[in-house]
Amino acid sequence: MAREDPTHTRKCPICKLKGVVWESSPPSDDTTARKLVYWHVRDKHSGYRYFCNVSGCNYSVAYADKPEIKNRHARTEHGGGYEGETLRDTSVASQAASSFTTANIAVPSTSTSQGSSYISQASPTPAPFITTNLHPVVPAANVTTFSTLNDAI
Numbered sequence: 374m375a376r377e378d379p380t381h382t383r384k385c386p387i388c389k390l391k392g393v394v395w396e397s398s399p400p401s402d403d404t405t406a407r408k409l410v411y412w413h414v415r416d417k418h419s420g421y422r423y424f425c426n427v428s429g430c431n432y433s434v435a436y437a438d439k440p441e442i443k444n445r446h447a448r449t450e451h452g453g454g455y456e457g458e459t460l461r462d463t464s465v466a467s468q469a470a471s472s473f474t475t476a477n478i479a480v481p482s483t484s485t486s487q488g489s490s491y492i493s494q495a496s497p498t499p500a501p502f503i504t505t506n507l508h509p510v511v512p513a514a515n516v517t518t519f520s521t522l523n524d525a526i
Contacts, residue, residue, distance in 0.1 A: 385410055387418045387436070387460075411437055420464025426456040436460070 383406045385395040395417075397409035414421070414436050422433040425442055432450065434441045439458065447455040 383410065385413050385418075387414060387421055420462050421460060422463050423458040423460055425451075426458055427451050427454065433461075433463075 383397045383399075388395040395413060397406045397413070418436065421436045423436065423439045423442055425432040425446060427447075430450070432442070432446055434446075442458045443455050447453060
């Protein structure tokens with residue numbers, strides 16, 4: 374007698390976080406159902422990644438590669454110190470970054486009398502704040518300012 378397929382292998386766990394139900398269409402066996410869910414996650418939720426919870430570590434893997442954090446990354450990078458992982462939607466951060474245009478960046482000017490470069494004192498318009506009901510999955514913002522880039526040169 375064939376083993377009955379548990380419901381969780383047929384439903385997308387990310388859609389569930391969003392309050393939507395996506396389920397692989399029957400009839401399918403356990404293996405096919407898991408593959409259908411995997412393909413759905415890969416195609417529809419490619420921005421979701423698991424991030425290592427070790428303080429100061431920014432390692433991340435695709436949703437389907439979650440075991441890599443515990444099995445390989447924690448062992449090789451943190452001496453076996455596994456502190457879990459957090460699922461984040463990195464596409465939210467990408468959307469915020471793309472709405473911030475170069476027109477909002479202060480233009481550097483050069484003072485010829487002093488022979489030095491300095492950044493204009495004009496304050497750039499900040500990127501809009503994105504609110505979402507998926508607060509635990511939103512990545513921390515990493516902001517690179519023009520002065521940071523100028524110092525690197």
